[in-house]
Amino acid sequence: MTLIERLRQRAAQRDAAHTRRNRHVQSQRRGMLAECDGKSLINFSSNDYLGFAQHPDVIAAFQQSAARDGVGSAGSALVTGHFAVHRELELQAAALFGYEAALFTGSGYLANLGILQSLLDDASVCVQDKYNHACLLDGARFSGATLKRYPHADMVQAEARCAEANTDTLFLASDGVFSMDGDAADLPVLHAIAQRYHATLMIDDAHGVGVLGATGLGSLQAAGLQAADVPILVLPAGKALGGQGALIFAQRDIIQHLLETARPYLFSTAPAPAMAAALTASLHLLETQTQYHAALLDNIHHFRRRAVTAGLPILDSHTAIQPLMAGDNASALRWSEQLCDAGFWVSAIRPPTVPQGKSRLRITLTALHTEKQIDALVDALSQITEKDDGRH
Structure with missing residues (x-):
């Protein structure tokens, strides 16, 4: 088997396991609004927790x-x-x-x-x-x-x-x-x-x-x-x-x-x-400039209050990283794609980054998010997860 044949075989295996990875092209950003792959999305996958990358x-x-x-x-x-x-x-x-x-x-x-x-x-x-x-x-x-x-x-x-x-x-x-x-x-x-x-x-x-x-x-x-x-x-x-x-x-x-x-x-x-x-x-x-840290903490608390009230399957995190558990790879990918269709950029995290059976959406909050954006995300997540529960 040639090198290219082996690589194609492994790519097919990743396809079957829903673990293929592709890069997204971000062409512009304004605060937490991003132009990604030709779509305007609210970015909830950024690690720019305080917004300093754009300060x-x-x-x-x-x-x-x-x-x-x-x-x-x-x-x-x-x-x-x-x-x-x-x-x-x-x-x-x-x-x-x-x-x-x-x-x-x-x-x-x-x-x-x-x-x-x-x-x-x-x-x-x-x-x-x-x-x-x-x-x-x-x-x-x-x-x-x-x-x-x-x-x-x-x-x-x-x-x-x-x-x-x-x-x-x-x-x-x-x-x-x-x-x-x-x-x-x-x-x-x-x-x-x-x-x-x-x-x-x-x-x-x-x-x-x-x-x-x-x-x-x-x-x-x-x-x-x-x-x-x-x-x-x-x-x-x-x-x-x-x-x-x-x-x-x-x-x-x-x-x-x-x-x-x-x-x-x-x-x-x-x-x-x-x-x-x-x-x-x-x-x-x-x-x-402590206001950026304070704004981030406010957004973390606001998201968690809304997410817990909505019954979303989030982990017990009190940092900017808020994982929402999907379990299997296919569900994590499907949720991420549905969020993209609704105007949100939230990445699906799958093995080997996380253990088997613990795929999730990795939601990240920043000082630049608004309460309106956070509320809209929680509403979208509620609809997606409720619809998914109905499938099972």
């Missing part, structure tokens, strides 16, 4: 830096790619989140791969939640460390995995907010476990920063933890900060080790200077 201050910072510094960095960070705006972003971010130092890298995936590959080896053990993002799991696997996974949110089993580890280098790594269920990790308990077993606690707060905490600084703030309690924090910038790349926070010794040895950082062209400038503006907004 005038962030756009202006990007444009001004691009005009001054050019488009690309034209080199890796250790060759010629590290600009003054990169340094400014790292210094500002470290100060805001209370860490000694920060490192700006190309993406959250590259950040987590780089950290785990650089700090772990085949004598190490990495304990992780089974629902962690793929980059944390892949990073542990690629490092050669022994990966021990515990059932989602099961703190008893998390401790058991740490207790049975026989190593001088033990990592306990978790998402702050889980990207498909929207629930928050129990960081105080994870911190206590790490302390008991002398583990390095590492948190990826992609979906927590901008959402959780009194002022939106994320999972650590919400849990009452400090930088000293979580030695390594990763902040991917493509969600609430509205940009690209990721910031790694840690002590200076760790950051210095990463910038000298983390292969995804060493051998990648540095992120565009303009993106660093844009993220600096986003962090300033996060710190000083």
